[in-house]
Amino acid sequence: MLYAIAALFLLQALGDALVRLAGWPLPGSVVGMVALFAGLLVLRRVPAGLEQGAKALLPHMMLLFIPSVTGVMLHFERVAREWRPFLLASVFGAAITLVVTALALKWLLRRQAAA
Structure with missing residues (x-):
């Protein structure tokens, strides 16, 4: 460890x-x-x-993740001013993560079935 x-x-x-x-x-x-x-x-x-x-x-x-979240809150005024890019990045980041995770799982399951 x-x-x-x-x-x-x-x-x-x-x-x-x-x-x-x-x-x-x-x-x-x-x-x-x-x-x-x-x-x-x-x-x-x-x-x-x-x-x-x-x-x-x-x-x-x-x-x-707690230090990252508190770090963002130190710049809350900027987040409040520029909330749209944060929202778009969060939504698209989550969507991309979901798609990549699904594709990786599909690939791993296919690989496991072939073995």
Whole structure:
């Protein structure tokens, strides 16, 4: 579990550093997660320590969103002024997530039936 948390923090720090050096308008944590995804694609497997940590953190996922929500509330005036883009991003983001999840499930079920 400690390995997984250390890896996540290290990748977040790496993402923050890349964002600052490159001047990208992205959160460093997003860049770090893309780096994690790329690393997992290259490895073609999930290291055991990372998998154990992910399984331990997954049931507590809602707690991990609290800082993001409170961060948005720090900029409530801007959200109130620009609510339409937030609403559109939320609706389209949810729709895209639903479609991708359905397609992934369909693919996994087909793969399981073929095995």
